[in-house]
Amino acid sequence: MTNQFWIHSYRLRGRSFCDIPMRSNVTWTWRKLLSLRPMVQQHLWIKIGDGKLASMWFDKWDAIFPLSSFITPRAIANAGFTLNAKVADVFRHGEWEWSDQWLTRYPILHNMQHINLWPMNDRVVWQSSAGKELVYSTFNVWDDIRVTQNEVQWAALVWFPQAIPRHSFFIWLLINKKLKTQDVMATWSASGNMNFNLMCCSLCSVGPGSHEHLFFECSYGSQVWNGIKDMAGLTSVVNSWDMIFGHLVQVANSMNARHVISKLVVSVPGYFVW
Secondary structure, three states: OOHHHHHHHHHHOOOOHHHOOOOOOOOHHHHHHHHOHHHHHHHEEEEOOOOOOOEOOOOOOOOOOOHHHOOOHHHHHHOOOOOOOEHHHHEEOOEEOOOHHHHHHOHHHHHHOOOOOOOOOOEEEEEOOOOOEEEOOHHHHHHHHOOOOOOOOOHHHHOOOOOOHHHHHHHHHHHOOOOOOHHHHHOOOOOOOOOHHHOOOOOOOOOOOOHHHHOOOOHHHHHHHHHHHHHHOOOOOOOOHHHHHHHHHHHOOOOOHHHHHHHHHHHHHHHHHO
16 A cells, blocks of 8 residues: 555545644644645645646635635535535636526636636646746755755765765764763753763773764774775875864765775774764
8 A cells, every 4th residue: 555545535525635634643743744734725726727626625726726725615615615625616618607606606716717627627826935847756845845055065975876874963963062971961961961081982981971082093993994084095084083074075976996995994893873
């Protein structure tokens, strides 16, 4: 059973994603997805073809939509329509099947007289923040909604074609000092009375339990590192993360096999020591 089939069968059950109520007993993941609806609805448009895919009430396929923003479910039901109606169910033989009373109550509906249905499938598009119409895809959606910043100088040190994902993630954590080493955990103390000077490396019991010490300065970690650093071409580099990091940044964008191997080798001992 595919994820898409499961969601339609057990989550949506014939209803529009925009019409699903936010209940208190839903899972965290589903709650997060539902909470994104206000943002998504601004960008998600349906290009009308035969009208058999587009939701009449919840999809945005015209500037005044979605209609559910001003027409209540009760009004829809009282008029003889269903909440899961598609555009093709309400627009028949070139005319809308609502009464003159609706046109009086919702005069904005007069602006919808220009619609036409065509013998082609409705198409989902993404209206970007810049107003550009994009093909709907996970990449285009993520690239448009994410917060972008200038690329850091060490990006190619972490993410490159030959990288092992779990090792890349570890190096990303190490560079950003996000690992749960003792120096980081000391900053979490609510009382503020944790004495970092009393903490020590759990491997050598000598140096501090810090990012800088643990992997390349610790007597245990340095033994591991000294055993393989020749493979990384870092024999002459001091066993210090700052020195190793500085050297690798200089060759991060190189496609030379030796430099690629260097990046791979550096991530391995740190990952397994951790």
